[in-house]
Amino acid sequence: MSADDSLGRIDAWREEMVDALVRMLRIPALGPMNAGTGEGARADMVQTLLQGFDSVQRFDADDEHPRPNIIARKGEGREGTVWIVSHLDTVPPGELASWDTPPWEPHVSDGKVFGLGAEDNGQAVIASIYAARSVELPHSPRRGIGLAIVSDEETLSIKGIQHLIDLGQFSDDDIFLVPDWGLPDGSLIEVAEKHLVWLSLTVHGKQVHASKPGDGLNAYRVGARFLVDLLERLGLQYGDEDAMFTPSTSTFEPTRRDATVDNINTIPSRDRFFMDIRLLPRYDPEEMIGFVKMVADEHQASSGARIDVEVVQLTVSGEPSDVDAEGFKALADAIREVHGVEPKAVGIGGGTCANFFRLQGWNAYVWQSSEGKVHCPNEYCTIDNISDDAKTFALTFHRLCRD
Numbered sequence: 001m002s003a004d005d006s007l008g009r010i011d012a013w014r015e016e017m018v019d020a021l022v023r024m025l026r027i028p029a030l031g032p033m034n035a036g037t038g039e040g041a042r043a044d045m046v047q048t049l050l051q052g053f054d055s056v057q058r059f060d061a062d063d064e065h066p067r068p069n070i071i072a073r074k075g076e077g078r079e080g081t082v083w084i085v086s087h088l089d090t091v092p093p094g095e096l097a098s099w100d101t102p103p104w105e106p107h108v109s110d111g112k113v114f115g116l117g118a119e120d121n122g123q124a125v126i127a128s129i130y131a132a133r134s135v136e137l138p139h140s141p142r143r144g145i146g147l148a149i150v151s152d153e154e155t156l157s158i159k160g161i162q163h164l165i166d167l168g169q170f171s172d173d174d175i176f177l178v179p180d181w182g183l184p185d186g187s188l189i190e191v192a193e194k195h196l197v198w199l200s201l202t203v204h205g206k207q208v209h210a211s212k213p214g215d216g217l218n219a220y221r222v223g224a225r226f227l228v229d230l231l232e233r234l235g236l237q238y239g240d241e242d243a244m245f246t247p248s249t250s251t252f253e254p255t256r257r258d259a260t261v262d263n264i265n266t267i268p269s270r271d272r273f274f275m276d277i278r279l280l281p282r283y284d285p286e287e288m289i290g291f292v293k294m295v296a297d298e299h300q301a302s303s304g305a306r307i308d309v310e311v312v313q314l315t316v317s318g319e320p321s322d323v324d325a326e327g328f329k330a331l332a333d334a335i336r337e338v339h340g341v342e343p344k345a346v347g348i349g350g351g352t353c354a355n356f357f358r359l360q361g362w363n364a365y366v367w368q369s370s371e372g373k374v375h376c377p378n379e380y381c382t383i384d385n386i387s388d389d390a391k392t393f394a395l396t397f398h399r400l401c402r403d
């Protein structure tokens with residue numbers, strides 16, 4: 001079979017893909033952390049779409065409600081498997097009044113499918129299934145095709161992709177495509193993410209009447225000095241630029257600041273603020289946290305106030321994925337052919353499923369056509385994007401599995 005046969009099949013399945021997506025979106029799929037009952041019912045429905053695979057298995061993780069993870073395989077490759085990873089769960093709908101139509105009553109209009117989870121990540125679930133179905137592999141293919149359709153992406157991923165990694169479902173030869181971020185024209189492939197660090201910084205001083213500040217120790221004053229100095233020195237110490245990323249530098253942002261005192265005439269004894277830090281992967285986040293503690297120690301010594309530095313969250317990012325590897329080139333070729341754009345490799349500040357693979361040292365590429373309405377009221381995906389993404393994945397499979 002030729003690549004054109006696959007593209008023809010995907011065109012013929014256009015209505016069927018839309019119908020499948022609508023049926024899937026009618027079934028809520030919220031994890032327990034989002035006050036839902038899990039993704040079980042939606043997974044059962046999605047499994048009925050997995051026709052023509054050599055094996056379809058479930059690896060449900062234990063939780064308050066079962067957290068389903070589906071693995072569907074086609075062909076046993078001599079050089080590993082090309083995986084597409086998509087997720088079943090959605091975020092909560094938010095304010096219902098902001099939705100023009102109910103979030104779990106999907107509808108089709110104007111070439112778009114509206115509904116909660118239509119683009120995040122329903123488009124990818126459907127496009128990857130029909131892409132895999134459209135490709136027939138020879139008896140002993142170069143690479144096999146694998147779909148991992150997981151739970152728990154919108155919360156921790158521990159019951160989802162991490163569960164499958166822990167079970168040893170993947171190997172060093174494998175290539176991973178994660179359709180969970182992109183631009184409308186499909187021109188960006190995300191190959192790297194920054195480390196994410198959230199810090200809590202608390203200054204402990206001494207409370208007194210504001211008319212006699214010398215008798216106390218103004219935690220706010222110490223905190224303000226400390227913050228200004230810290231921001232300046234972080235910028236100098238970790239000032240490298242990497243043009244692949246937007247923005248191109250690490251970012252160090254003070255965000256939340258707790259109230260000090262409720263009245264104006266008291267010297268505050270406590271000042272607590274938080275920072276959101278996105279660090280380029282070339283730096284070691286533990287070393288950076290050590291640097292913050294060192295600056296805090298200096299201000300502690302000079303002011304006499306105690307300064308506590310706590311890590312609220314630390315997500316280490318894996319090494320950027322290889323843009324010279326065969327997986328990247330095959331995906332880029334398919335994008336050129338289907339979308340008529342020149343794809344560009346980029347890094348972003350946020351976190352996706354791809355990072356779990358990168359932390360294992362594997363190449364993972366985040367790509368889809370995205371209208372950018374994810375986590376918004378009246379979320380939708382376009383029918384053209386479902387079809388074009390399916391074609392892009394099918395051509396990628398042809399290049400990596402059959403050739």
Ligand SMILES: [Zn+2]
Pocket residue numbers: 087120121153180
């Ligand atoms: Zn998503």
